[in-house]
Amino acid sequence: MALVAVYLTTSQNQFSESRRSWLFPLLLFIGSGIIDTSIKFVETHYVSTTSTALFSAILFLFAGIFGLIFIVLTRKIKLKRASVVGGIVLGIPNYFSIYFLIKTLSTPGIESSTAFTIINVAIVALSTFFGLVIFKEKLSTKNKWGIVLALLSIYIVAYF
Numbered sequence: 001m002a003l004v005a006v007y008l009t010t011s012q013n014q015f016s017e018s019r020r021s022w023l024f025p026l027l028l029f030i031g032s033g034i035i036d037t038s039i040k041f042v043e044t045h046y047v048s049t050t051s052t053a054l055f056s057a058i059l060f061l062f063a064g065i066f067g068l069i070f071i072v073l074t075r076k077i078k079l080k081r082a083s084v085v086g087g088i089v090l091g092i093p094n095y096f097s098i099y100f101l102i103k104t105l106s107t108p109g110i111e112s113s114t115a116f117t118i119i120n121v122a123i124v125a126l127s128t129f130f131g132l133v134i135f136k137e138k139l140s141t142k143n144k145w146g147i148v149l150a151l152l153s154i155y156i157v158a159y160f
């Protein structure tokens with residue numbers, strides 16, 4: 001139900017019969033699965049409950065270093081003060097999202113399958129909501145049904 005909800009919520013009215021139209025959603029699905037699995041594996045085997053903050057900080061430090069190396073090597077992007085400030089401002093909530101995700105996964109009684117389902121479906125639903133409020137996007141009937149299914153699937157996963 002959650003997968004159908006994500007599809008309905010994010011699909012556009014235009015329909016493309018091209019095989020390539022499925023490439024990016026498929027890559028996103030596989031990439032998200034790899035990331036979620038990696039985070040759970042690292043949380044289970046390498047991160048103690050007292051080192052979550054340190055792990056998250058090191059993760060973001062390495063991401064920053066690799067980003068700078070990419071910029072220097074490719075020279076396609078010019079560093080501007082506004083970009084650096086924007087990166088830091090965006091990095092702060094991302095840091096805490098990883099921090100709290102790892103804390104959630106290490107909480108006894110919360111299954112990782114439940115946590116990931118609720119988090120990922122909630123992200124799609126909230127992104128759609130913010131698109132409506134901030135960017136004045138219009139929802140199709142298909143998108144509205146997707147939101148209803150997303151909320152229903154979160155409720156079912158969380159309470160059953």
